[in-house]
Amino acid sequence: MRMHRSEGQGAPGIEPGCPVFVFARPAGAGYIGPSKGDGSKMQITIQQKSLSKAVETAFRFVPTKSPAPILSGVKLSAMDNDTLIVGATDLECGVLVSAPAMIRDPGEAVIPARVFNDLVRKLPDGELALQTNDHNLQIKTSGIIAEFNGFSAEEYPVLDAVKEKNYDISLPYSVFRQVLDQTLYSISADTARTIFTGQLWQLGENELIIVATDIHRLAFRRLRNMECPRDISGIIPGNLLQNALRSFTNAAVNVRLSEIQVRFTADNITVFGRLIAGNYPDWRRMIPGEEAEAMCKAMIEPAEMLGVLSRVVALGGNPSVVRLTMSDSGIGVSGSSEIGTLEEHVRGVVNGDVEVYFNTEYLIDSLKPFSGSVEMTFYGETNPATIRADCPDKDDYVAVLLPVRMS
Amino acid sequence: MRMHRSEGQGAPGIEPGCPVFVFARPAGAGYIGPSKGDGSKMQITIQQKSLSKAVETAFRFVPTKSPAPILSGVKLSAMDNDTLIVGATDLECGVLVSAPAMIRDPGEAVIPARVFNDLVRKLPDGELALQTNDHNLQIKTSGIIAEFNGFSAEEYPVLDAVKEKNYDISLPYSVFRQVLDQTLYSISADTARTIFTGQLWQLGENELIIVATDIHRLAFRRLRNMECPRDISGIIPGNLLQNALRSFTNAAVNVRLSEIQVRFTADNITVFGRLIAGNYPDWRRMIPGEEAEAMCKAMIEPAEMLGVLSRVVALGGNPSVVRLTMSDSGIGVSGSSEIGTLEEHVRGVVNGDVEVYFNTEYLIDSLKPFSGSVEMTFYGETNPATIRADCPDKDDYVAVLLPVRMS
Structure with a gap:
């Protein structure tokens, strides 16, 4: 699911080997670029419906007020033989969507998301030929030539999800949706107290406990018979959960929780981001016993x-x-x-x-x-x-x- | 269709006998109030669906930024034996919607529109008993008592539509909708040049000509075989036409044009307002011949x-x-x-x-x-x-x- 990787870098306060939204181009020399695509042209063909659906999903993760201009783009990454990956991030929360494609030449591109999303969805049904030229992307289909002025793909943050494999749990989509409907309303919108803008997910003793509170109210949900190899908990940002809920449809949701990150995957979509740091309050005292x-x-x-x-x-x-x-x-x-x-x-x-x-x-x-x-x-x-x-x-x-x- | 009438008054510049949106209470004495209801209680029963539909239609005519607080209300007028009339106006454009009701005691009320509309539509299906007490209105239905603090109905502007009968034409709803779809887009949004925010309607020689232009573009529409007793034309405000379009559904639309006013009636809904004063430009020169x-x-x-x-x-x-x-x-x-x-x-x-x-x-x-x-x-x-x-x-x-x- 990863797009490309910058070796050995880490943002301040983040353990090495677990890069989260690090801007990929290092200051100075020694940068190891993507395995291929550096200067080379990307050439792929893809069905309009596949591209349109992937871009639409990724577009929801593009910040409306971009902290950096390049984040107003979606990243296209064509590395494997049969998959285009469309990614986006607001630096807090990111997404990777894969779509079947025929990769003639691998490569990457970052294209302004709003216009790209809008135009691709209005293209006629059928096969599209995509080709990059420096930062630009050309789309050709019957009687139509569209060209987009893009950003340098190498300057886009690394989109990378949790890699450790041993804490995965799987939830049927209906359960994932239900537990969020039952709890998400209770988180706080007050960004001054970050802890309460997230939800506690606590895995242990073969159960998953989800708690959300804004002090005025609390929602507690327990799922039993969850197989998890060890106890682990984290505070997941509410907007990450909302984004996941909006992106997924009806496939089983795989949850991977690490010490600092969380990743939700369903079908071809991975939503991931950093956990909220800090200690969650003693919520057990808030429920009358x-x-x-x-x-x-x-x-x-x-x-x-x-x-x-x-x-x-x-x-x-x-x-x-x-x-x-x-x-x-x-x-x-x-x-x-x-x-x-x-x-x-x-x-x-x-x-x-x-x-x-x-x-x-x-x-x-x-x-x-x-x-x-x-x-x-x-x-x-x-x-x-x-x-x-x-x-x-x-x-x-x-x-x-x-x-x-x-x- | 009229609600109540103030005798012999007229706003500056408007001919007597044709009052349009005159605030009803005159300065000083000599005021002749509505025939009944002055201080008396209104008592009616009406089906929730009928009231809800009428209030919903009238509510669209309530200005969001009210030029006078009382205009944030809808006016209920129960005078006839079997009809409640719900009216609203922003002083430019007004509406009268009639709904079947049983009038026990006639009377009037003006109730804050937003809350009234929202609450009435959420009441359960069935018969509602409405009763006024001074400016207040009480609604009773099974297990529910709602009370609204209203305005003085006597201070609401007179809602009055064109009375002359001899310039009526009738358009099937589908034609009314089509001619507006074909022309309304072409009016100007620039309120600094009022003439172009309206549409020219010109009746004569057994045809109706409709013209809209904002100088950059023009739409011309002619309906033939219209029976009209004499030539008459007027510039109808675009928002009045838009409001009529939104209010009507599928009944034939009756159009009554006077020198200063226009009125559209379909089924139980009358939309009316003042024409835009001034001379429409020579639109014939704008169409290449x-x-x-x-x-x-x-x-x-x-x-x-x-x-x-x-x-x-x-x-x-x-x-x-x-x-x-x-x-x-x-x-x-x-x-x-x-x-x-x-x-x-x-x-x-x-x-x-x-x-x-x-x-x-x-x-x-x-x-x-x-x-x-x-x-x-x-x-x-x-x-x-x-x-x-x-x-x-x-x-x-x-x-x-x-x-x-x-x-």
Whole structure:
């Protein structure tokens, strides 16, 4: 999956032998270029649909505001006999997409991504002949000649994913998608506290634990019966996970975690990047355990509650706050804003009394991943509440939500 | 269709008896309010689907940046026995949508549009009970009570459409949609020259002529066999036409043109507004006539040419400019930008030689309304070219496009 490799280099603070997004051209001499292609012309043929799909996937990883002009390009690398690799990176997160191609002469090119993506997808179906000339790339197909002014491929960062082989786990795509849907909402958007913009992935004792929290809420997910040779954990950036989710479709996802990097591979697409450095907080303390005294338990139907909450959100309010009034007589839901007020009653089996306020959007996020009935447990007006599915495996997925304090 | 009427008032410069968007409350005493509803409670019942659809249509006419806070509302008017009228205006363009309802007590209300629209559409299907209390509106339906803080309905502008009956024409929806698709693209977005932001509609000699131009291009459309009792013309604001197009679906469109106003009605929706004052330029001079000497004629397939042009646009360039090279050997199309170049050949029967540059987007706009083969006629590198359908009625729809001068 690697594109080309610069020997023995490492960015400051990164162990040698594990280069991640190092700009490939070293200062000074002694540079060992790609095995072939240096000055030589790349000549390949590829189906328009294959190229278009690969470029489209890679394009999502091109930064909109490029830290360096060259990163506004996608890198084409034709080294093997039958594969073109299209890569892109924003220096935090990268992608490598392989597409079947006929390589007449190997070589590399970096082409401005937006225009390239847009034009390739508008080319007619059929075989395209690609040829480089210095930094430029020419595409020929029936009656059409397109030429692109590119960048020097040698100056593009090395796109390289984790190489160690012994920590791989494999997740069916549906499971990969589900665990991210169940947890990703809970990470923080606040880049000032980097740790919380990522998700803890913890492999050990034959289970994978995924935790996401922004302090106001937490999502915990456990997958059992995972075969992993040793304990390892890392904080994976949320945008890397989102990018992976958007890129993959329905193939099994291979996960490879190292001390500093993570790599997700499904079919012909590899998404990879550096882990977030630092210590994840003690998330176990944030989930009320069995010793905590529940003030109220309620069985509710998420679909019905989400309908009500969507109306509370529609009412406005910044932020929208919802009041839940739980009692033997049922569940009252109410909200208000400058524009007006809303009061509803929803069905539910309630055991205990409590009046508690939540950020409406947060409560929606927490309820959305559930399909069947859920058990909400309240531990008081100011303590985190928990949501669990009404099923035997209910402790494998727990959503925790801190109430809003109302004066 | 009118909601309520203030007698004998008129804004400066508008003839009495034809009030258009006059704020209803007069300075000082002597105000004659609506026939009923002054202080009285409105009480109606209406199906959620009917109210939701009407409010959604009216909401599109609510200005996003309101010139007056009250205009951020939609007006509900329940006067007749079986109809609720929902209205909105940005003072330039207005709408009245009627919906079947049961009126227990007549009355009016003005409710903040965004929240009202959002919430009503999220209410469950079924009957809603609406009731006003001063400026407030309460909606009740099973288990739900929503209350909105509204504005004083009496302070909302009078929503009034043209009343004279004798200039009506009727267009099948498909024709209404077609003539706007064929012409609307050609109006100007430059609000500094108001005349060109509108479209000339000219009724006379049993035909309707529609002309739109922004000086760089022009679209001419003629509908024959229109029964109209007298000659009348007006410049209709482009956004009013766009709003009408978005609001109507598939009913015949009734057009009523007066000296200062226009009104479009289809089914239960009336869109209306003031005409643009001023004299439209002599558009006949802008269409090359039979006396003009053609330098080159070409028959082309718009679909194929549009495919090529979409790739020229993808290449970028600000603005994108395309070169057409017409000769006996065919049609060459090329474009270039900082990023690269593109050259293509398209099929076409060409009679004559010319090399001419166009703004690519403008050429796309001009070709899009055509489906079958078109005849492009060129009168030189700097003279407007014309596009006509290859059909007997080809003079009923003409697109004119001025080339770009290249140094």
